[in-house]
Amino acid sequence: AQSVAQPEDQVNVAEGNPLTVKCTYSVSGNPYLFWYVQYPNRGLQFLLKYITGDNLVKGSYGFEAEFNKSQTSFHLKKPSALVSDSALYFCAVSSDNYGQNFVFGPGTRLSVLP
Amino acid sequence: GAGVSQTPSNKVTEKGKYVELRCDPISGHTALYWYRQSLGQGPEFLIYFQGTGAADDSGLPNDRFFAVRPEGSVSTLKIQRTERGDSAVYLCASSYGQGVGEQYFGPGTRLTVT
Numbered sequence: 030a031q032s033v034a035q036p037e038d039q040v041n042v043a044e045g046n047p048l049t050v051k052c053t054y055s056v057s058g059n060p061y062l063f064w065y066v067q068y069p070n071r072g073l074q075f076l077l078k079y080i081t082g083d084n085l086v087k088g089s090y091g092f093e094a095e096f097n098k099s100q101t102s103f104h105l106k107k108p109s110a111l112v113s114d115s116a117l118y119f120c121a122v123s124s125d126n127y128g129q130n131f132v133f134g135p136g137t138r139l140s141v142l143p
Numbered sequence: 144g145a146g147v148s149q150t151p152s153n154k155v156t157e158k159g160k161y162v163e164l165r166c167d168p169i170s171g172h173t174a175l176y177w178y179r180q181s182l183g184q185g186p187e188f189l190i191y192f193q194g195t196g197a198a199d200d201s202g203l204p205n206d207r208f209f210a211v212r213p214e215g216s217v218s219t220l221k222i223q224r225t226e227r228g229d230s231a232v233y234l235c236a237s238s239y240g241q242g243v244g245e246q247y248f249g250p251g252t253r254l255t256v257t
Binding site: 033061065071073075119123128129130134136 | 176187193236245246249250251
């Protein structure tokens with residue numbers, strides 16, 4: 030079975046400071062890892078993905094994530110947070126064993142304070 | 144261009160009734176997914192279509208749930224004999240091609256079973 034953990038329900042950060050939203054996973058096979066963001070009253074939007082290749086992945090809106098195989102983590106980061114980054118963030122995982130059957134984490138609510 | 148659309152946006156039904164939820168994917172997207180999202184949780188995978196066929200329906204919770212995509216475009220999720228526990232937001236997503244690509248999500252249908 031595959032699973033995703035987002036250990037923090039809520040992350041608060043001051044505008045201009047770096048932010049990290051944590052994600053750890055468990056899969057059999059090679060992982061496929063995604064981050065999505067959900068703004069209020071809007072659908073989930075894709076941020077970035079890791080399938081293979083460079084461990085550091087850059088995505089939309091200045092976000093990046095680092096795949097760490099030994100720690101089975103895929104933490105989302107941004108060097109300088111904006112108030113407009115405040116939203117609900119979901120990590121999702123599948124693998125070459127599970128194909129398109131994605132498991133999403135419970136979500137982390139990010140609040141960027143002005 | 145047009146994104147993924149879902150109708151209705153809200154559906155209230157009585158316990159035991161039958162409901163149909165519709166998803167119009169992005170034109171040209173061959174992959175289509177249905178998820179269910181309960182309050183405070185991440186999306187839960189239900190079924191994945193590649194073209195007209197259900198390539199993975201392992202997430203459907205029981206035989207009251209069924210989905211079709213007869214022409215490889217629009218999909219309908221059908222729920223028979225609805226139960227109060229079926230109340231959730233049902234999300235549809237589509238993606239291009241057969242690889243593990245980013246999914247484009249619709250706004251969801253909020254189903255309430257009274």
